[in-house]
Amino acid sequence: LALGNKRKPTIIDVARSAGVSKTTVARVLARAENVSEATREQVLQVVRRLDYEPNALAVGMRSGRTGMLGLVVPDIANPFWAEVTRGAQDLASAHDLSVLVFSSNWDPRVQERHLTSLRQARVDGAVINPVADEQTDFTRLDMPHVLVGSSAGRFPASPSVGTDIEQGVRLGLDFLFERGHTAPALILGPASRLARERLLRAVWGYCREHGIDPSALNAEDGGYTVDGGAQAMTRLLKQRHEGHLCVFAANDLMALGALTAVRETGLRCPQDVSILGFDGIAAGGFAWPGLTTIEKPAREIGTRAVVQLLSDPGHIPARTYLRCQLIERGSVADLNSSLNRRN
């Protein structure tokens, strides 16, 4: 890769041209108090004339602060993670920090490579959505960091910002039961993913609290993808006994896939099948019917993670759980209302 040819001016060029020492230039640039107004003006003028821009590498090397943050998400093209990223970026920008963004593709080995890159880049801190792996030990990550996402809870030694899954599940299941649904089928993520277990536990907890037998709940693996969700729904539809089918998907992508599958089977949502999602991605609002879902505060997760990173918790692994909100849009039938009753 070709680099810019014309040598960039250094602090020495500025110093020489302004007839002062490097130190003085550095002082002016650092907005130090003890510089005469005349000198300051003079230096600033030369800085502008030469288009001087400090070399962040040299600064980082000497000062120990690089002004860079790292962010490792599973997939930046996934709308949920793109929102988290935006949140992190916004806060980083406000503090004059740059963000190195990586996609781990849910692959522990890829994640490991990215973490190594971040360490070598000497980023000031990192926001990471941890991928499951026995090997991974975030206590010796050797970087200030904050974990994000539902899998973060798995690493109690690290600070984290995540969603209050239990609260979200309660919100969703309350909504379902209030509308007369008794045994929602589950479309879950793959067993390899940390988040699956957490959601399942939350659902079981809710069931126990409400005197429901959790084993009565049908569950299918939807792989967190649209296609996987559609296939899972197809399987659920096959086993369906007469009557209304209610499905709770662990993410909106699968819920949307499920919705498609319902339509392709010639059934209607919400008349024949009710679908509840989890995430709150924008695409759910465009579906027809609109996807009723439990919204996670994606952008805020990003901003809060950076806040946490910047606030130096003094090595106390603070854990923040943000609350979910229910977005009702129309994919869940109200079985109590005669209006929405089947046929």
Added chain:
Amino acid sequence: LALGNKRKPTIIDVARSAGVSKTTVARVLARAENVSEATREQVLQVVRRLDYEPNALAVGMRSGRTGMLGLVVPDIANPFWAEVTRGAQDLASAHDLSVLVFSSNWDPRVQERHLTSLRQARVDGAVINPVADEQTDFTRLDMPHVLVGSSAGRFPASPSVGTDIEQGVRLGLDFLFERGHTAPALILGPASRLARERLLRAVWGYCREHGIDPSALNAEDGGYTVDGGAQAMTRLLKQRHEGHLCVFAANDLMALGALTAVRETGLRCPQDVSILGFDGIAAGGFAWPGLTTIEKPAREIGTRAVVQLLSDPGHIPARTYLRCQLIERGSVADLNSSLNRRN
């Protein structure tokens, strides 16, 4: 922000511990040939034992290559740009490069700040979606760079990777006219955006070629947003004379908003109103009816931009235009077919 406390081992620590010089360690790490097998083994062992990780700042400073690329998109939370980013990331990762990602928010001043950050970080190159501004002069950007997006064409002195808008428009309008639509209304982006002009010109060009009076086409500003698209559609609906209304939106977000507006008015798509989008974002596939759209190869734009950056064009501002594809999903009626004719 607190930094890691335990000092990281340097190449000197490794050298001392292995009983060799820094240079030898550097040679081993650089996989140089002229090192004895015994020494190599010895050094590598110490490297592992000490968990040595080269300081990228120091390397960059000395070598002039930082191993970092810059990426400035309007909004990482916008699915189109998230895809572009993913493409760029994938190719960067394959070459062991990290990517600093910024969102300019379509604001020239924000963009300028980000570009300054990239310059100071001494990135090896940058992929930029340029935002309109008289001030901006990309010839003195002072970084190897590749412009992306429809606005890139505005800067002929810079290499760019974009979409063949003319081809896309032809694809879309051919599709519309073949199905009996004669004067599609346009929902465009705001006048402040470079892309608007380019699309308009492409549409006019098409019209001239086909003996159509371009001024006969109704046009509304949809601000590139969902809400803006919905409002634009509402305005179009008001002016609608009897018969089928056909709308061509400059991006999928506006098209989706338009679709919502149609539904809210109690009209049906595609029976009463046909909608054609432009982008190919995933959300269009979940809408009902599915959004028929002209797909831009978003991810490929990202990968190709990085390829271009890495291939060092020798300062020839190469311009790559990638072809679009039409995704037919159901939001456009076939007025020739009696099946889809109104009522």
Added chain:
DNA sequence: ATGAAAGCGCTAACAT
């Protein structure tokens, strides 16, 4: 209020 000097961790040029 200003400057001189040291050194961050590494690579490249030049020894040997």
Added chain:
DNA sequence: ATGTTAGCGCTTTCAT
């Protein structure tokens, strides 16, 4: 095959 030396551009003491 290995070592020595000289910086890269900056910040940070420590002087004055």
